[in-house]
Amino acid sequence: MTRLVDIALTVNGKPVTGKVEPRRTLADFLRDDLDMTGTHVGCEHGVCGACTILVNGASMRSCLMFAVQVDGAELNTVEGLAVDGKLTPLQDAFHRHHALQCGFCTPGLLMTAEAFLKENPSPTADEVRDAISGNICRCTGYIPIVEAILDAAEQLKKTDAA
Amino acid sequence: MKPAAFEYIAPVTVEEALEALGGSGKDARVLGGGQSLVPMMNFRLAQPELLIDLNRISELAGIAIREDGVVRIGAMTRHRTVELSPEIRECLPLLHEAMPYIAHVQIRNRGTIGGSLAHADPAAEWPALCFALDATIVARSSSGSREIPATEFPLGILTTALEPDEIIAEVLFPHQPAGRRYGFQEISRRRGDFALTGVACTLDLNADGVVDASRIAIFGVDDIPLLSAEAVDALTGNTMTDVLAREAGRAAAAAINPRSDLHASSEYRTQLIETLVYRALKQAAGADLLKDVA
Ligand SMILES: Cc1cc2nc3c(=O)[nH]c(=O)nc-3n(C[C@H](O)[C@H](O)[C@H](O)COP(=O)(O)OP(=O)(O)OC[C@H]3O[C@@H](n4cnc5c(N)ncnc54)[C@H](O)[C@@H]3O)c2cc1C
Ligand code: FES
Ligand code: FES
Numbered sequence: 311m312t313r314l315v316d317i318a319l320t321v322n323g324k325p326v327t328g329k330v331e332p333r334r335t336l337a338d339f340l341r342d343d344l345d346m347t348g349t350h351v352g353c354e355h356g357v358c359g360a361c362t363i364l365v366n367g368a369s370m371r372s373c374l375m376f377a378v379q380v381d382g383a384e385l386n387t388v389e390g391l392a393v394d395g396k397l398t399p400l401q402d403a404f405h406r407h408h409a410l411q412c413g414f415c416t417p418g419l420l421m422t423a424e425a426f427l428k429e430n431p432s433p434t435a436d437e438v439r440d441a442i443s444g445n446i447c448r449c450t451g452y453i454p455i456v457e458a459i460l461d462a463a464e465q466l467k468k469t470d471a472a
Numbered sequence: 473m474k475p476a477a478f479e480y481i482a483p484v485t486v487e488e489a490l491e492a493l494g495g496s497g498k499d500a501r502v503l504g505g506g507q508s509l510v511p512m513m514n515f516r517l518a519q520p521e522l523l524i525d526l527n528r529i530s531e532l533a534g535i536a537i538r539e540d541g542v543v544r545i546g547a548m549t550r551h552r553t554v555e556l557s558p559e560i561r562e563c564l565p566l567l568h569e570a571m572p573y574i575a576h577v578q579i580r581n582r583g584t585i586g587g588s589l590a591h592a593d594p595a596a597e598w599p600a601l602c603f604a605l606d607a608t609i610v611a612r613s614s615s616g617s618r619e620i621p622a623t624e625f626p627l628g629i630l631t632t633a634l635e636p637d638e639i640i641a642e643v644l645f646p647h648q649p650a651g652r653r654y655g656f657q658e659i660s661r662r663r664g665d666f667a668l669t670g671v672a673c674t675l676d677l678n679a680d681g682v683v684d685a686s687r688i689a690i691f692g693v694d695d696i697p698l699l700s701a702e703a704v705d706a707l708t709g710n711t712m713t714d715v716l717a718r719e720a721g722r723a724a725a726a727a728i729n730p731r732s733d734l735h736a737s738s739e740y741r742t743q744l745i746e747t748l749v750y751r752a753l754k755q756a757a758g759a760d761l762l763k764d765v766a
Contacts, residue, residue: 312478335510335514354473355515356511359576368581370578371507371579373514374510374579376506378525425577440663441577443663444575444578444664
């Protein structure tokens with residue numbers, strides 16, 4: 311067997327350590343080693359977006375990175391969004407707009423939209439469509455997802471102003 | 473699927489990486505952003521014995537403008553960094569314009585210019601952009617470095633002039649004269665997909681709206697990008713009108729014989745090129761595109 315490598319990183323603000331084979335993808339490390347199955351795995355070649363998480367604040371494919379590469383990094387996954395069961399404005403907007411059906415794509419879409427709204431707090435519908443172009447949803451037809459993200463932008467502006 | 477087992481190192485200097493690449497005696501590969509290599513490893517189409525991760529080598533990343541106006545982009549600079557760079561927006565607006573066409577934001581956050589050039593996908597934007605801007609690729613091995621003109625770098629599908637013990641260290645973009653204009657156009661089936669075909673062009677007009685010079689790079693039609701001498705011939709010395717832009721499109725299309733594949737037939741790609749060259753020139757000329765005199 312190949313040598314195991316020690317890694318130490320931060321996931322959703324908490325320190326985490328692991329012992330991984332170099333070939334362990336980051337997505338599998340999260341799901342199988344940390345038992346954080348919120349991050350989904352659809353295609354394992356970068357196309358579907360279900361595995362999208364934030365690495366040092368930027369959205370990335372966790373299926374296209376190896377766990378050994380994130381030694382020292384800060385990750386955010388869907389598990390870190392709601393605090394004590396209270397949904398974030400983005401999650402709440404997804405809920406109200408029925409922006410999910412089976413939910414397989416949802417973690418990736420939420421993480422993508424989280425990062426996107428930080429960069430662009432007042433997006434147009436076109437900009438939202440562009441931002442989520444790397445996340446495939448086979449259920450909703452995307453319209454409620456775009457509406458939810460636009461709505462979340464409004465809500466976030468209100469809370470920021472308050 | 474899951475990748476086959478491999479040994480992994482993450483050096484922090486270029487020298488260490490090159491030593492490992494040239495001297496390991498193993499089937500070694502360097503890992504850039506991993507946005508092309510890791511999918512191939514996940515499918516076991518690539519099974520390197522040793523993976524040399526370049527992500528911790530800070531000297532390979534970054535954008536710098538030299539005193540002579542040459543823009544240096546380190547091989548490990550992410551597509552997204554180029555997209556958001558104010559310097560690039562000012563000095564190399566063609567790159568700024570083209571970056572959003574590369575894949576999706578999550579992939580641009582990770583994928584690199586060096587990886588894209590080394591991967592040499594016929595439908596990739598970077599190789600064509602380097603053709604249009606006459607860039608130079610700096611390759612390094614343990615025994616030294618050499619400069620390769622971007623137009624001589626890709627040799628075929630997924631094949632380049634790089635030797636097995638070399639990496640791309642940086643890419644040099646010559647100073648672009650003030651007033652040069654640019655156009656970038658591509659067609660893909662879905663947002664973020666690889667292009668069916670595309671065009672990147674530069675255009676220099678004199679005060680009377682006559683074309684002094686132009687470079688027209690076409691990608692997704694052949695194994696490697698090409699510069700359309702025919703379109704440039706049609707343009708040079710003539711007044712930049714809508715009709716002339718269309719003529720250049722026809723000249724470019726007449727000279728190519730694109731491949732047919734699952735995504736598009738040769739005929740369709742030929743038509744696309746005719747239209748995209750026209751649109752790219754129109755975009756470049758902007759408000760200075762003269763109306764044709766009836
Ligand atoms: C869903 C999806 C859509 C995409 N769409 C597009 C698109 O529309 N247009 C486009 O251009 N690309 C697209 N890509 C590919 C993406 O741009 C990659 O970032 C790029 O092709 C490879 O860069 P990388 O840094 O990820 O390289 P890697 O995947 O790390 O490496 C690719 C190859 O280059 C070698 N390599 C890497 N860095 C160096 C170096 N410095 N010196 C020498 N060799 C090196 C590796 O050994 C490997 O052989 C897409 C990818 C995905 C997953
Ligand atoms: S599982 Fe990573 S993009 Fe599909
Ligand atoms: S809700 Fe089912 S894939 Fe998006």
